[in-house]
Amino acid sequence: MENRRREPVVDTGRAMRSAWGLRIATIAMLVLIFHLDVSPDLRVAGVAAELPLGLTIAAGLTGGVERGAFFGFFYGFAVDLFFFTPIGLRALVFGTIGWIAGHVFMDRIEESPITSALAIGAGTGAGLSAFVGLAVALGETALLESPITRIVLIASLINAVIAVPLMWVAHWMWAVDPLGNQRFAP
Numbered sequence: 001m002e003n004r005r006r007e008p009v010v011d012t013g014r015a016m017r018s019a020w021g022l023r024i025a026t027i028a029m030l031v032l033i034f035h036l037d038v039s040p041d042l043r044v045a046g047v048a049a050e051l052p053l054g055l056t057i058a059a060g061l062t063g064g065v066e067r068g069a070f071f072g073f074f075y076g077f078a079v080d081l082f083f084f085t086p087i088g089l090r091a092l093v094f095g096t097i098g099w100i101a102g103h104v105f106m107d108r109i110e111e112s113p114i115t116s117a118l119a120i121g122a123g124t125g126a127g128l129s130a131f132v133g134l135a136v137a138l139g140e141t142a143l144l145e146s147p148i149t150r151i152v153l154i155a156s157l158i159n160a161v162i163a164v165p166l167m168w169v170a171h172w173m174w175a176v177d178p179l180g181n182q183r184f185a186p
Helices: 012-037 051-063 065-080 089-105 113-137 141-145 148-161 163-173
Strands: none
Touching (some): 012 065, 051 148, 113 148
16 A cells, blocks of 8 residues: 555635635725715716726626626625615616626627727716616605706716726726636736
């Protein structure tokens, strides 16, 4: 009988999934903190950027349908915890917008900065309009006192302008999948 020493088995897939999840959570929380703390002071015509919605759209554009929908839903739920609107409303809107952006991903739109900016701007407008429409339908009439059209247009424009950095962040966020396969060139 041969006396061989057994090598420890290392599950690299589990380690990669943990690192990948940590990367996603870190980016999501940093963008949320920036949105809550810094973005209100950087207003354009009285309107701040909608960074979480922009990141959700960029995540869908760079990650595809499932990643966009899952990221949007869970990120929307996390954002909901900081606002006094019906809980789950942003989760529903962000998940749907991430899913739609993932379908646009299938057409490889993220390869062009101009089309990415247009997609993020249009997605921001659609997401904010859907959010306001659903909130009003659920009885949040305080939103009707705001200049909704101006807010939607300016926030969409701001997110379109910052689309390239949002796409870079989303590309980096999805750079390695849970199995360790590199998805994008560094």
